[in-house]
Amino acid sequence: MGAANFLPDEVLGRLREGMLIPYLGPGVTALGAPAIPVSDAELATFLGDRVALPRRARGNLWAAAQFIESRRHRKALVSLMSEAYALPAPPVPMQHWLAGLRPSMIVDTWYDGAMRAALAGTGQDWGEIQGITRAGIGEARWYRAYDHAGAEAAIGAAPGWRTLLYKPHGGVTPAHNYLVADSDYVEVLTEIDIQSPIPDEVKRRREGRGFLFLGCRFHDQMLRTYARQIMKRSAGPHWAVLPAEPMTRNERNFLEQQGISPIEVPLEEIGRAIAA
Template sequence: MNAPIPSIDFLKHADAEATLAEVAAGLRAGTVIPYLGPGLTELSQSAVPMNPEALAAFFGIKVALPRRAKGNAWAAAQHIESNKHRSTVTALMAEAFASPVEPTALHRYLASLRLPMIVDAWYDGAMRSALRERSDWGEVQGITRAGIGEDRWYRFYDAAGAETDRAAASGWTTLLYKPHGSIAPARNFLISDADYVEVLTEIDIQTPIPDVVKDRRTERSFVFIGCRFNDQLLRTYARQVTKRSSTLHYAIVEPETLTKNELRFLFGQGLTPIAIPLARAVEILTAAG
């Protein structure tokens, strides 16, 4: 028997805008961490896939997919990897995200704040581009362990895109965390079902989460911007990345689009849902404090 759908009070209108102004103040103070999803990429009107469904459709154009893999980016990538080669998956991902994504006003604003951490859960390089005028930051990305012959879950890159190590990360003013990898600077992609098998096996004990991420999330809140939670994988990452941080978190949402599982997730995680169009939310977040 399915669990009943919880009743959630969405912050709307004046309440939503007032709360978002408080979140903006938290961003400026460094007490709130932005968690960016592909919805923010959509505001740039780029040619890259804007969400997992669009990425699955891209795979479907390039390769004939079985019914079970259609519409699911992770299953589609697994089918391609199993029937062709991992290098084919990487090449298709590189093709899908080849067009540079112009940073939005929010990307540029966040880059100006010198935040302790920015989480970016999509594969484009817009946030890295927004940060490129600075040199006091670096990036950690989730990597596939398939075929690398290494016992590593992630790699570190400095502002110039050169690979570095965890010791360097402790000195960065801002850490950009790309848990699923990115097109830039080195085409690291967690995308196939196989990529996530080991990660999801151990993520509950936090092994795949870098220590520097664990340190910087401590006692801080998160605000989810342009994120959906309509897939178990997305919900798992959101839950585990924010683990052992503050108990007060926010999500900018469009209530009419939310699935039953998303509503349960918002309720179960105690997220404060702010019902406001994303474009308007960006205006509020980037307004001078």
């Protein structure tokens, strides 16, 4: 693998020692150019192509999803989300590489199942926790756990997994859980400061570790809030591979405030080096 050509030695060392938690955005899946939406803007466009949206919701994923849920039904929104991710995204070399490192935890913030597919080749001692919507489900839970085969598992099984895949916004596999509408986040963002929606096992595994952000954007306050709360009480240091597009002032302020050191190398170059 050629990641050493582009990632700082300290970053590589900490990854291999299990002291860095990969935190993945849709930019990682996008390296494989899959036929699925790989940004919030693309997913908003997908939804807008299938449902006539008011002007205020066009181009805004969370508002578009909220409009669909309010005007049609939650089932219609889930159906459209599952249609958007019906084609499986094959894991890219970066995901296979990260899976092979067997980190204590991988955070994956997008809706596809590529990272789960990459972990499937590492054995059976891993599992997943996904955020779930509380809208209309009549449950007090914030999340569900799934084993390596995709069967729902007791949350108490998570400490026994060598690698935990944490998908805070849900995902198409294995059970079509999606946090995407504004209403999905109302209760979460109300309590996230006191960490209630963050699984205890995630809190445990972040202790003493830092985060490596790959393929992420933080142009929306909700995305920044989630990252800040998932990082909370971790030890650092943290790094982020910067996006190819210019970052907004809010994004740069976020990196500075959270003590995240930038790695100014295009993710695509790191991906090609890993694949070489």
